[in-house]
Amino acid sequence: MSARVILGVSGASGAILALECARVLARIGVEIDLTLSPMAERTLELEVGPEAQAELAALVSRVHPIRDLGASIASGSYPVMGMIVAPCSMRSLAAIAHGLDDNLLIRSAGVQLKERRPLILLAREAPLTQAHLRNMLAVTEMGGIILPPVPAFYLRPQTTLEIATQIAARAVDLLRLAPPQASAWTTP
Numbered sequence: 001m002s003a004r005v006i007l008g009v010s011g012a013s014g015a016i017l018a019l020e021c022a023r024v025l026a027r028i029g030v031e032i033d034l035t036l037s038p039m040a041e042r043t044l045e046l047e048v049g050p051e052a053q054a055e056l057a058a059l060v061s062r063v064h065p066i067r068d069l070g071a072s073i074a075s076g077s078y079p080v081m082g083m084i085v086a087p088c089s090m091r092s093l094a095a096i097a098h099g100l101d102d103n104l105l106i107r108s109a110g111v112q113l114k115e116r117r118p119l120i121l122l123a124r125e126a127p128l129t130q131a132h133l134r135n136m137l138a139v140t141e142m143g144g145i146i147l148p149p150v151p152a153f154y155l156r157p158q159t160t161l162e163i164a165t166q167i168a169a170r171a172v173d174l175l176r177l178a179p180p181q182a183s184a185w186t187t188p
Contacts, residue, residue, distance in 0.1 A: 003177050004031040006073050006083035006112070007060065008105040011039020012124035014087035014149055015047045016160070020168035021086045022059040028178040032060040033073050033080065035104045039089075066103045073108045082118030082175045083109055086168065087149065090125045090132050097138040109144075119144040120171050147171055154185050 005025055009018040018040070025032050034056065036044075044052040057063055064071040072078045085092060085105065092105060096119075101107040112119040121139065123146050125132060136146045147170065151163045169182035 002029055002031050004033065004061075004080045005175060005177070006033045006035070006080055006108050008083060008085040008088075008092075008108060009034070009036035009040040009044070009056075010085060010087060010089040010092040010105065011037050011043050012087040012089035012092075013043065013047065014122065014124045014164075015040065015044040015052065016164040017086040017122050017149055017168055017171075018044070019048060019052060019056050019059075020161075020164045021084050021171055022056055024165070024168050024172045024181050026059045028172070028181065030081075030177060033062045033064060034060040035064045035066050035071070035073065035108065037066050037092075037103070037105060064104055066105060068104055069101070069107055071104055074104060074111065076111050076115045080112075080117065081177055082120070083112045084120045084122070084171050084175070085109060086122040086171060087124040088121040090123070090135070093121060093123055093132070093139065094135045096121070096144070097135040113139075113142045113144060116143060118175050120147055120174050121145065122147050122149050122167065122171060124149060145174055147174065152183070152185070155183055
């Protein structure tokens with residue numbers, strides 16, 4: 001059995017991050033269980049294009065409806081290596097921080113925390129309010145990893161796609177499933 005990871009996609013801006021995470025995971029042979037919010041579907045279309053959701057679905061092993069709280073990924077007995085939420089809205093972050101398991105994305109994230117599996121949240125918002133920071137701290141204290149999608153400027157990226165690919169590779173690297181995928185900083 002190959003490694004399996006959950007990819008959650010919220011409706012925050014930065015939908016390309018979901019697609020790039022899926023591409024990196026697929027490239028290293030990881031099975032992907034996907035769940036995405038209705039706003040994520042809309043954001044994928046608005047930011048990436050009308051074909052984005054179909055392209056994302058083609059990269060994953062299974063797609064789970066966001067309202068299906070009985071899906072396999074809602075259980076701690078379902079064997080996964082962790083979860084990435086890319087992008088992660090402040091609403092999703094708050095729900096995860098406070099255990100408000102009202103949809104499959106939030107429930108699956110909560111399961112990762114309770115099972116002590118990696119949970120990587122590509123939190124998308126700026127500037128941050130005190131509530132955002134407190135929620136980030138709460139998730140971090142529970143074992144989650146907050147990875148704001150900040151460009152690696154030292155790599156001198158030329159395109160938005162290069163930036164998104166590097167951020168996605170960093171998120172995947174935090175799962176420690178394969179040799180590092182992200183380009184590393186080197187001294188001249």
